[in-house]
Amino acid sequence: MNILGLGVDIESCGRFKDRDEFFINRLFTKKEIEYCKSFKNSAEHFAGRFCAKEACIKALNDTSIPFRKMEILNSDDGMPNLVVDEEKYQKYKFLVSISHTNDYATATVIVTI
Numbered sequence: 001m002n003i004l005g006l007g008v009d010i011e012s013c014g015r016f017k018d019r020d021e022f023f024i025n026r027l028f029t030k031k032e033i034e035y036c037k038s039f040k041n042s043a044e045h046f047a048g049r050f051c052a053k054e055a056c057i058k059a060l061n062d063t064s065i066p067f068r069k070m071e072i073l074n075s076d077d078g079m080p081n082l083v084v085d086e087e088k089y090q091k092y093k094f095l096v097s098i099s100h101t102n103d104y105a106t107a108t109v110i111v112t113i
């Protein structure tokens, strides 16, 4: 396994609290929205996902990826998995870790091939 890049991000969860559908739909996929809204503290889960997407952009050094082309879904045990729906990144594997409190969320992404 070769490591190609590393990215990290931190965000205030308040930025994702009580936001309208336009804002949320621009950043997240339908399945991500469904997942985050299944929690009372959905802003934390949205913020963590947003961090993972920003960390992915940093790890790939590619600011052109649309946010909805990156999707973070969780396995049954809760582990997050990141998929980037872009032809040029199909061979890449992404390692992602997310953490959040009431106030802040953070995520780290490692790109491997």
Ligand SMILES: CC(C)(COP(=O)(O)OP(=O)(O)OC[C@H]1O[C@@H](n2cnc3c(N)ncnc32)[C@H](O)[C@@H]1OP(=O)(O)O)[C@@H](O)C(=O)NCCC(=O)NCCS
Pocket (backbone or CB within 6 Å): 044, 045, 046, 048, 049, 074, 077, 078, 079, 080, 097, 098, 099, 100, 101
């Ligand atoms: C999974 C666990 C490590 C998450 O830690 P936490 O402090 O509760 O929560 P954090 O905010 O740091 O992390 C939440 C994120 O962890 C990730 N996560 C959840 N389960 C995971 C797992 N099995 N593996 C990797 N990541 C996981 C998710 O991305 C989640 O965010 P999301 O739901 O928005 O995607 C924790 O709940 C756990 O099970 N710990 C085991 C030990 C334990 O139960 N200790 C209690 C002793 S009092």
